[in-house]
Every structure is written in structure tokens, then in C-alpha cells.
Amino acid sequence: MSDPVLTFTDRGIYCPAGDFFIDPWRPVDRALITHGHADHARPGHRRYLCTDACAPVMRHRLGEISVETVKFGETRKIGDALVSFHPAGHLPGSAQIRVEVGGEVWVASGDYKVVPDGISEPFEPVTCHSFITECTFGLPVFKWDDQAEVARELNAWWARNAADGKTSILGAYSLGKAQRLLSMIDSEIGPILTHGAVENTNAVLRAQGYGLPDTIHVTPDLKAKDHPGALVIAPPSALGSQWARRFGASSTAFASGWMRLRGVRRRRAADRGFVISDHADWDGLMQAIRQTGAENIYATHGYTDIFARWLNTQEYNAQVVPTEFGGEDDEAEEAA
């Protein structure tokens, strides 16, 4: 039997036929990158390949790197492998990577969500034999409400705070989640202020043509009282910090899939937790897996043991990508 199309090594997912890695976490010669989050796009590789939609953010975050780009759906031959990138719906520019060798097709999902969010290129199911799926929220307790419903709650919270003379401070990961929230909120309610980390990413995405409402960058000389009733979008780590104190009376909230759990919500000690995730929920994962038509499923990033065990009871041949390669770091949790 020939080599598998993709293998799991101590540097990440590797394709022997094409001699490249997907989202490797140690420096390699050639890295194919699904999306710009730090646990997927790491520094130090000699050559990068990603979608043209993803490249600007990568350059912004990683500085001077050698990047080649492809369009969504465009096929590239690398060694004996045929490679193409397909929308993952996780954030603007995010992709799943399809690799075909001798008629055998594997797809590495990266991170994904199946429900359209109004800003990311919508998830596209890709038929394959083997599917490497993330499972950040691979438990049946994780189910997301309709985005329109959450948007209503979010806007009601902001409007209520504005009426009470409070600033609304919303903690959200600066790449992806923040822009998705910007596309969900009703900018008629008041001014939108952004933390530098968020605003820099906004600038990159605006330059690419992604539509975002107007935002005001919070610079050191900005006076909170000049912007009554504002919504502030900042990375989670900025909440409760000196930086956030300038806004005076405020209500705080986080936007993440983890907010589905009351325990996590309370631990964050914010006033509100909005359940908005850039990852698929339980039903979304199952839908995506079904649509690939794959028999072999490799679970990574998340509750891998439990999720693989479940898939095996559902007539799939599921395996866990060993934990060492799972990389569950803090940032991944914040971004979820």
C-alpha cells in the first residue's frame, strides 16, 4: 500500500507526495496555511502558500514572509499532489485544504463553521475520502442560536447601556470575531470604538474590500466622554485592564462559543456572555462530516477523544490526531 496522502508528524500535517506541511507549528520548508490565526499561521517557515484573501492578514501578523497565493477553488500541482483551497467560513479568507494524490482525496478543515456569517466566504462542503476535522465544540451541549437572534440580543444590550449612560465593552478576538461582530451590530445605536489590535486588522480587511462599518480607533488622547453611548470592541485581555478603565461606567461582555457554558461565563466575570462562535457547533460538525462523504475522519483541536468515539458509533472510521499535535492553547480558546 502506498503512503497515506497526509500524515501526522511532530511538525504538523505532512504530505509526502508534495513534500509540504499544513499549518505546521515548527519551522518547515513549505507551509500551506488555512487561515491567519496564530495557532495555524506560525512564523519561521521558508515558503508560505495560502489564499489571496488570507495573505494580507498573514503579512500583517508575520511581517516579511515569502507568500505565494491561490484563489479559492484554483488547483495547484505540488510534487505529485493536487492542491486546492476551499472556503471554511471561519473568518474572512479562511480555507479548507484539499489534497489529491493518485485519485485519493483528503481534506484538512483547519477551523470552520457551516453557517454563513455575512462577512466570511461561506463554508463549502468538499467531497473526500478522508477528512481531518477540528472539533473545538465537539460535544452535544454546544449548539448555537441563530445569528440574527444573537444580533438582536447584542444590539439590545448596547442600546440599553447607551440609554443608561454606560459604555458597552465587548471582548472579542481581534481577527475574525471582531469583524463579524461589526457586521452584526446596528451602527445607528452609537459610535463604535476599537482597540488598536482590532483596528489594525480592520484596516487590513477594509483594504481588501470587506465591508465594515466606520470605527474610531481608541488612541491614548481619546476622551471617553466625547463618545457617549459607545460600543468598544477590544481583545478579551483588554477587559478589566488599565486600558478599559478610561471608559468609566461600563457594562462588559464577551462573545465566544464558550459563553454557552455558565461556568465559563461566570469565570470571565463579565456582565454578559454572547454565544457567538467562529467554529461549528455540534450539529454543524456532523453536517460538515456527512457532506464530505468521507469514511475516515481524523479529529483534532478540541474534544478529540470523545468526538472520535462518537463518530465510531456512527459508522465512521474515526481516529484522534494525537494530542501533542492538537495544540489547545489559550489563544485558540479566546478566538473560539
Place this chain on the structure above:
Amino acid sequence: MKDFAALFTTIDQTTKTTLKTKALASFFETATDEDKLWTIALFSGRRPKRAVTTTQLREWAAEVGGIPLWLLEESYPIVGDLAETIALTLPPPGRESDLSLTHWIIELKSLAALDIDTRKARILDAWDQLDPIERFLFNKLITGGFRIGVSQKLMTRALAQATGQDEASLAHRLMGGWTPETTSFHELIVAEDAEADDSRPYPFYLAYQLEHGPEALGSPEDWQAEWKWDGIRGQVILRNGTHHVWSRGEELMTDRFPEFARLPDFLPDGIVLDGEIVAWDGTQPHPFNTLQARIGRKTVPKKLLKEAPVILLAYDLLEENGSDLRDLPLQDRRTRMEALLQDLPEDAPIRAAPPLPFDTWDALAQIRATARDHRAEGLMLKRKESPYLAGRKKGDWWKWKLDPLTVDAVMIYAQQGHGRRANLFTDFTFAVWNGNDLVPFTKAYSGLTDEEFRKITAWVRKNTQQRFGPVRQVTPHHVFEIAFEGIHASPRHKSGIALRFPRMSRWRHDKPLQEANTLDDLKDLLETYG
């Protein structure tokens, strides 16, 4: 149930006590009397009797949710709350209803008389008409302590705001053995307090820990010092020929300590004493683990009664001749108490906790240093002029505990926490060296910051060697300083020792694995302090 769910949502969406109190007060202003009464009962630890087992509940929820039971069981430690896990697992409800909180509690109570199939049908029918938040609360009514971020103190304050009554006297009214079946809102809260319940205790006055030395307290002569005993804080009530014993957790313990049935032979009627219940060896208390053997038992076998008889080391007199003495200065209460307790025979199950005379703070510090020799955890300092207040109040009563004992130990197992610590690894098992082996000797759950728990959680996930259900065996690597209040021999533990109040006092990043303490070190500590 919708108004109660709305109340919960408001409380859950704020971290500010004033807003929680306000929400609860406005609930108390608008809810029906029976809903108010049940709300008071729930927030003072009076839960309806469990009508179905949590095992049944899990099975039914998995079935309705269309998932295998094991998958629900695996989700539970990650969610950290069974009621919530079930609420999140169930499919959306099929219909809507707005039946009252009291309705659902009565429904749950009525299940006890029904056969199991009918119980199941009724629970499923309830789930099908409750929204996710109502379901969570409904499940909470079944599964355990009704803890949703409202303390009894906060509830009492809200009730005081809503009724215009004094908070301390309300706190007193809410003490004792009432349940919503035995009283009404009117009787409990509104009616003139003519016929006070004979068993009703006073709210306990609780001390704060003295963080720095006592010098800041002023002049030593204004203060009374006592040993801080390591027993069970209790209130003994003698009224109308009956006697009652209450724990600080408001648990009626009369039957667990039959020794106190003899108290009416030695003391007059109409008194209430506050003190420490300890197992007594004739001259001083036994270590706490001797008493612990008795706490879990509702009835006490003769052998245990003989081996570990308890007495009350009384330190305060709250009522005499049926009158409330709590506003008198401590020294007057003390004088009256000593008058009552003097000249009692040796075998009376009570004695006055001895005051510790001292002239200077330095002299007191020297007394404190000998606390372990007296089987005490440290000192209590009480202002001689202080009234007996309700609850934890700063200023007049302080505990000044000994510095804890410590050992450096290796983390070998980790488990996820509950509630706000869900999905974080917070419960650890620690080991010391015995030759080349690591012998587990204690668990600890607290002492680290949230940030440290996050760090160790990420580490545990990457360094799991083996899983035993929710428990993960991790690579021995991290050394923690474990602080504890006492050490005892324990045949039930592999290491042969048991610790009192172990917690993580420091993460010893500086300490290599090999330099953790040994079992012999622990045995030396046992020799010295056990």
C-alpha cells in the same frame, strides 16, 4: 416560572451585588406569597426532597436528546453542572406554559408517590414545556444545592428592602427548622413574632481572619483572647424543657450528639449558648478526625460514643431566662455564662472555654505559638465591649490562626472543576517521594489564581499520560507547596496520613521534581504535630 426565570437571568447577568439585591427585592414585591416563600426557602438551603435520582435524570435526558448516555456523562465534567448539562442536551421544547415556581415544586414532590414510568412521563412533559433557562432551574430543583449566585445574606437583604423590616431580625426569623410546608409567608415574615419557635437559633456571629498582627487593634486590655478550637461551631438551645443543637451551617444536629440530652440536668431553662463542639479526651480536645468520624452519622453507635464523647466548649451566652442578651457587651455575657457554668460536675458535657489572660500583644503572640500543643488552630480575639452581631462583620471579632504547615509535593493526577471552574483543571492529587516512587497523599483544589489555573489546564491537556474517566494521570513535573492546618495518621490512605484543609500555597516553578518532600518528611511532621 417565567418571572422566576427572569429574576435568575437578571441575577446571572450581573456581577454586582447591589443589582442582584435590587432584582430580588423587586421579585419579592411582586411575586405571590407561595412563590416568595419557596424563593426564601431555596436561597436558605431548603430544597424540596429529591423525587427522582440523578441517574434516572441523566438516562432520560440522553434518551430525549438523542445521544448515548456515555456522551452526556462525558459532557458533564466539561459543563461542570448536571442541571445545566441536561438543559443544554435537550431538544427545544414543543410547547409553552407559564406555571408558577410553586406549581413545579409541588409537581416534583408529588412524583414521590408515583411509579417510575409515570415519574419519567411527568419529567419529560415538564421539559417539553419549559424554555432552556426554566429547564435549568427546574433541573436545579432536582439535582442539588440551589446555588445560583445568591447567598442567604443577599436574599435576606433583598427581603428586608422589600418588606421594610430590619435585616438582622429577618435573619433571625429565617433561622431554624421551618419549611414551606410548615409555615406560610405571613407567619414566617409578616406576623408578630409572639410564638417564637422553641428551636430557633440566632444567626451566628462570624470572625474575619486577622491578616497582620494584632497591634492595629489598639490596647490589649480591650480584648479577650480564647483558643480557636478545631471542632464544630454550634449553638445549644434549652427552651421549654427541650434542647436543640445547631451547626453553623444551620443544620440541626441534636440527634448526632446525644451527650447534650443531659444538659437540662445541669442548666436552667431558657438559655442559648454558642461554642465549639469537640471530642474530649478528659483534659483537651481530640484531633478533628476523631470528631469527623461522628459527623457523618445520624445515629451514633455506643462504641463511638464511648471513645469520642463530645462536649461543648462554651464561649458565649446569647439568651438567659428567655431574654435575648446579644446587645450586652461580651464581658457581661461572659460573666453571666461563667456564673451558669461554674461548679458543674466533671462529667457534664459542657465547660466554659477558658479565656487566655495576656498583658501585651507580644505575650499573646507567645501564647499563640503554643496553640498546637492545646489542639487549637490559633487564637480568637474578641472586643470585650462587643455585642453579638449577625453574620460576618469586621471590627470586633478576629481569628488569628497559626501559620500553616507546608510540604512540597508533585502533581500526579488532575480533574476538572465544577461551576465557574468548569472546563478548567482545578482538582489535583499530589504525591511525595518514597524511594523512587511517588506516593499520593492529598488532594487540593484551591490557592491558585485564575491565571495559574488556565496555565496548568493547558499544560495538563498536553501532558496527559492516561485517562481514568474524568481523572487524568499527568507527567510528574510540577511541584507545588501544599499548606495545611493539621496532620493525622489515617489507615484509609495509602500514604498512612491525612491532612486538614490542604491547599496549594505556591507553584514552585523554582523547584525540580526530585527535590519535592518525601514520605519520611511527612512522617516526621506527623510525629511532631499529629
